[in-house]
């Protein structure tokens with residue numbers, strides 16, 4: 001997964017609001033020009049899947065299922081189950097980076113267009129396929145959302161196995177993070193440790209301080225048994241905590257639609273924190289009379305604009321998928337009165353699919369850093385990645401802000417690749 005979202009701005013962070021400007025090849029001409037309902041009743045829409053970048057490897061197989069008549073929600077689950085089961089995707093499911101106490105907590109929600117049902121689970125521990133559990137909520141209960149221990153017990157009751165979601169690698173990264181952020185508690189090697197030294201008092205140039213910190217972290221990564229090839233990546237995850245999530249929206253030729261979103265949420269979050277991903281209307285919303293939308297990015301910001309629902313409503317009122325998504329992003333900007341000093345510490349991507357097959361990917365910023373634009377995956381007969389249309393020019397930084405790592409160190413692959 002990409003974990004460079006916290007990369008510091010290289011080019012014009014404080015860009016002006018520039019809707020539709022920039023890395024623009026996004027929505028197809030269909031998306032740009034047609035209004036909802038454009039397709040006449042007899043026209044079958046092109047079966048289409050849209051999802052976040054980390055779904056790429058799973059879309060081809062899911063598209064084959066879609067073509068052979070599988071239910072749209074099951075197709076979406078087929079896509080997102082890939083990253084959920086992948087121990088090396090540390091943003092979703094198994095191997096997801098844990099909360100600040102070292103416990104993996106997962107969030108997911110889904111909407112099934114044909115039957116207008118919805119399900120969601122939040123802060124679930126010990127169950128890997130929370131996407132499927134969110135579907136099970138509407139299949140087996142009269143509720144829409146279950147959280148925490150109740151959600152876990154429900155999952156076990158309907159047949160999902162309990163398993164440890166914390167891989168050894170994610171546990172070690174968490175431990176490294178814990179020790180690094182912990183100079184005023186008892187975590188990390190103590191005074192008796194041969195490598196212990198008293199806090200350095202004399203002021204040093206920033207670059208030197210950082211070089212020492214990074215070296216020290218890499219040494220600790222080695223001591224913790226993190227494999228040599230992954231030590232730099234582990235240090236990077238500690239200094240620049242990653243985020244990640246997957247959303248997938250699906251349309252079939254009967255014009256049925258579904259959407260699903262699943263995540264391990266923010267790395268090192270407070271226990272019990274629930275983001276936007278399991279919130280129907282924020283992380284995902286589907287109304288097959290209109291379209292489907294989903295989100296990845298700063299969950300707290302997306303909840304406040306009910307992003308996915310806002311986008312679907314915008315399309316209901318005639319906006320194209322791209323304009324509908326850009327409008328939701330503008331609402332985030334408005335929540336901060338356009339204050340770029342604050343806005344640069346958040347980011348948001350929306351994946352938008354209309355009932356006639358028109359689609360768009362939009363993002364608040366251009367990407368994580370120069371050369372790494374936000375992308376999304378689409379399959380409507382041809383599998384491809386496309387670059388999302390950004391609202392703002394420039395690149396986001398991660399929250400909470402971190403003391404600036406000198407550019408020379410970040411650029412130097414010896415230090416932080």
Ligand code: ASP
Pocket residue numbers: 243244245263264265266274275276277295296297298299300
């Ligand atoms: N939206 C997710 C959350 O806030 C994180 C992400 O998409 O990166 O939990």
